[in-house]
Amino acid sequence: MTDTDNPASTLTASAGAVKVKKTRFEKKISLFGFIFALPWILGLLLFHAYPLVMSAYYSLTTYSILESGDFIGLKNYIDLIHDRVFWISIYNTLYYTVIFVPLSVAVGVGLALLLNLKIRGQGIYRTLFFIPSLVPPVATTIIWLWLLNPQFGLVNFWLEKIGIDGPPWIGSETWSKPSLILMSLWGTGQAVVIYLAGLQDIPQDYYDAANVDGASAWQRTKTITLPLLTPVIFFNLIMGTIGALQNFVLPFMLTNGQGTPANSMMFYVMYLYTNGFGYLKMGYASAMAWILFLIVVALTALIFSTQKRWVHYQGKE
Template sequence: MVKPKKTRFERKMALYGVIFTLPWILGLLLFHAYPLIMSIYYSFTSYSILDPGEWVGLENYQTLFQDHVFWVSIYNTLYFTVFFVPISIVFGVGLALILNLKIRGQGFYRTMFFMPSLVPPIATTIIWLWLLNPQFGLVNHWLEQIGLQGPAWLGSEYWSKPSVILMSLWGVGQSIVIYLAGLQDIPQDYYDAADVDGANIIQRLKHITLPLLTPVIFFNLIMGTIGALQNFVLPYTLTNGQGTPANSMMFYVMYLYTNGFGYLKMGYASAMAWILFLIVVILTALIFISQKRWVYYQGKD
């Protein structure tokens, strides 16, 4: 069958479409595609911004695997990801279930739990530096009131990462909004049928709410994992980019930034960026593979 030729009007509209999307296309090519391609090339050079650099092959990657701080940054980042992501999911789902209850002032409570996620990271850091101060912080003061000796928090090599996890939960309000949307998407008919069968609240939660909420949990798991692997602003601000004490808060992206813009080892930093990319791809792929075992989609046989 011969495809009919486009009319003059259709060609004109197609041209207008290209013209209107041209700024976005140029932005994509200049500010995303080009830097992405060049970073691959720079990862095999000694590029330092100030000079064009020389081709060094796999030297940057070989040096990375012999870099002690590189492995420490991977450990810190994976530690944060492994603990923060599940805790944030449990915390977010729990709060969403509570905020989904039909009570007076429901909108007010939802707003109050969401507002902390709107606070700029720098302001959040200042607030938590005060709360977790080992000498006059409110958290240790409250612990003393119940007879417990508070830890050094950010000043301790062992408590620094748990402190960052605690502080990061401050912004869980964004995921709560998504969980609430997922909860309200669950058909009421399922709960009515469960009531007729005599199911209690625990049974309804186990067999209806959580299974039908798994697609939303899956989405937040993916986004939370990617975000946690790129944790930067909070620990960088807390330690002024030093990762102290004893590199216990030297996260991967912090070390990448320090090498690229602190030491001007942009080729080295580009190699780190591509290793992080591979880590993100592998973990994301594993999560996608696992969804077949635990994610339930409505209407799917």
């Protein structure tokens, strides 16, 4: 007996083929939904999609802010290969990213573990560590320029008190990037709040069972806290990497956009900004923007490819 001989299957097929028409009320609801979403859709098209497409086109031209420019194909990308400052900016950015991101994760997790302890004044300590992330970049720059001043800075003053000659910090090609990493670590309070939320999400039952088994504090941290906190660490690792690759505000303000000394503070986005708005080489800057986009995608994909080895999600083990 075939399917065509079966009345039940024929009825089911014919019923599935019938299109259910929307009522007038449902059509109005759909229309209102589209109208309410229209501002967001227009914003996406005008301020995201259109600039993205045009930047890809401009990267193939000699476009500047003042002139439309001529189509030159891949010449901007070829010129970047022979641009010495371009490679210096890549080195500076990767140096900062490779050192700052792991340090920020370690410092953030460590502070979150300390601030999660049930002690008197817990809320005050949490507030104190979060406040630096609220300080505007301009104020942060002024504070650290004073703290790290080689002649009368507070950091070198206290180092001298314990018999250590303080380094020249920002004024030195060797110490400029470590100085910037130190400044950036000062503002890890926002990540600490996210880690604290992750710690609060770990069920207390796990710790109670570990206490019954006689596990020490370090054993509980190593076998329960850190594995169950890895999804939050993974999130902050991704966001921290993307943010570090786009580092701009602090080095720009510290050096007035010059990247001194000896281009040791010339980061990728700074050089992109300088070419686009300083030299008016917007086509050249667009090519740099697309290279940065590819670098961000590649590094993000690399980190995502490792998550199965070390990220543990509750209920999926």
